[in-house]
Amino acid sequence: MKIKSSVVAWLALGLLCVACGKKESVPSVSEKTTGDRELHWLTDFGAAKTAARTRKKTLLVNFTGSDWCPPCLAMEKTVFSQPEFAAYASKNLVLMEVDFPRRKKQAPELAAANQKLASEYGVDGFPTIGILDPDGKPLGALGYRPDITVESFIAEIEKLRSVAGKAGS
Numbered sequence: 001m002k003i004k005s006s007v008v009a010w011l012a013l014g015l016l017c018v019a020c021g022k023k024e025s026v027p028s029v030s031e032k033t034t035g036d037r038e039l040h041w042l043t044d045f046g047a048a049k050t051a052a053r054t055r056k057k058t059l060l061v062n063f064t065g066s067d068w069c070p071p072c073l074a075m076e077k078t079v080f081s082q083p084e085f086a087a088y089a090s091k092n093l094v095l096m097e098v099d100f101p102r103r104k105k106q107a108p109e110l111a112a113a114n115q116k117l118a119s120e121y122g123v124d125g126f127p128t129i130g131i132l133d134p135d136g137k138p139l140g141a142l143g144y145r146p147d148i149t150v151e152s153f154i155a156e157i158e159k160l161r162s163v164a165g166k167a168g169s
Contacts, residue, residue: 039080039086039095042095042097043097044113048095048096049134049135051094052132053134056134057094058094058132058134059093059133059134060094060096060129060157061117061121061130061131062095062096062127063117063128064097064100064126065102065127066104067101067104068102075127079148079149079150079153082150084150085150098118098123099114127143128142129142129143131161133164140160142156
């Protein structure tokens with residue numbers, strides 16, 4: 001009986017982790033392709049804040065129910081999947097997704113971390129898009145509107161960023 005190479009690779013990785021005393025890690029990046037650009041959505045808040053500080057960018061935290069929430073799905077289709085958003089985000093934002101799926105499997109550690117973040121930031125509906133400074137301080141929160149466009153969404157982010165920039169001066 002032949003064993004597929006991918007199974008062997010996973011088995012070897014698992015044995016290596018056991019030998020090193022490490023647990024399997026939860027992925028901290030989700031990638032989505034938008035046109036010819038790939039968006040990198042982090043899932044670890046500490047890593048997202050570090051990336052925002054290092055890159056001197058604003059942190060966009062998308063609290064979503066990615067597989068069940070109609071406004072979240074509309075936000076993905078109308079804004080996040082558009083090439084204009086990807087171009088803007090690559091220059092100005094560090095993206096983080098805090099997902100509350102119903103059908104997709106999610107590691108218990110990630111689900112607990114997401115619940116803690118939602119509680120800390122007072123999120124009580126989806127989608128809630130938190131715009132934060134690199135230290136995690138809220139600049140404002142945005143959501144879905146039926147008339148939202150990529151351009152109007154980016155303008156709202158820029159408004160929050162400029163107000164924060166003036167306050168920091």
